[in-house]
Amino acid sequence: MDLIQSFGLAIVQGLTEFLPVSSSAHLILPSAIMGWQDQGLAFDVAVHVGSLVAVLAYFKKDVLQLIQAWMVSTFLGRASNAESQMAWFIIMATVPAGLVGLIAGDFIEANLRSIAVIAATTIIFGLLLGWADWRFRGAKTTQNMTWKSALLIGLAQVLALIPGTSRSGITITAALALGFDRNSAARFSFLLAIPIITLSGGYQALQLMALPMVPWFEIIFGSVVSAITAYLCIHYFLRLVDKIGMLPFVIYRLLLGMVLILIYNGVI
Secondary structure (H helix, E strand, O other): OOHHHHHHHHHHHHHHOOOOOOHHHHHHHHHHHHOOOOOHHHHHHHHHHHHHHHHHHHOHHHHHHHHHHHHHHHHOOOOOOHHHHHHHHHHHHHHHHHHHHHHHHHHHHHHOOOHHHHHHHHHHHHHHHHHHHHHOOOOEOHHHOOHHHHHHHHHHHHHHHOOOOOHHHHHHHHHHHOOEOHHHHHHHHHHHHHHHHHHHHHHHHHHHHOOOOOOHHHHHHHHHHHHHHHHHHHHHHHHHHHHHOOHHHHHHHHHHHHHHHHHHOOOO
């Protein structure tokens, strides 16, 4: 994969990792339309590292407070506070997807990465996002998060293992359906991305280390581009989401799903 392909795919991945539009769907398009080869394991590791760096950098203050409060509460036996509880909520919401990914990850990879599946999930979960935003969105903030809400969002995140669903999309959908406002739904979704990306990227990194030669330049280049793109994406999404709502993303997903259907049927 040359630098132009790496640059383009890293930007796509950096944007779609956190926007509710499905990164899987977008990574099909370059290979289907322009004939680009599969990005490979090194690129997957690179963009995971970049996405992780971006979300940690953007939420560095929150993350440090959550870790500190969790460690003080857990290991020093002090009374829990809002930050330590939120840390436990994030851990709790991560467990379902982590377990299902460990058990069924190979099956999903082998059987559900078809264009037909990704086209269907792109459309179906796009409509579900729009419905939750229109019908159930309320005024709850992350301060109103409970163990039940966190667990339900975590169970919804399991669906993101199906390509085309969008991890951020389904977790934001679940949070909106539980009555959270758009900004709070997005913030919790982005914080929830930290352990999931760490687990997924760590697993892929172990696989990469088993290779005889590691393409470090490709990894570093892809990581930097993905990190910058993802950071800007998080920043502007959180600033604009209350103003623009979810409708533009719903429309975009519907159009993207239709393009994928055309590709699947050989029209494109």
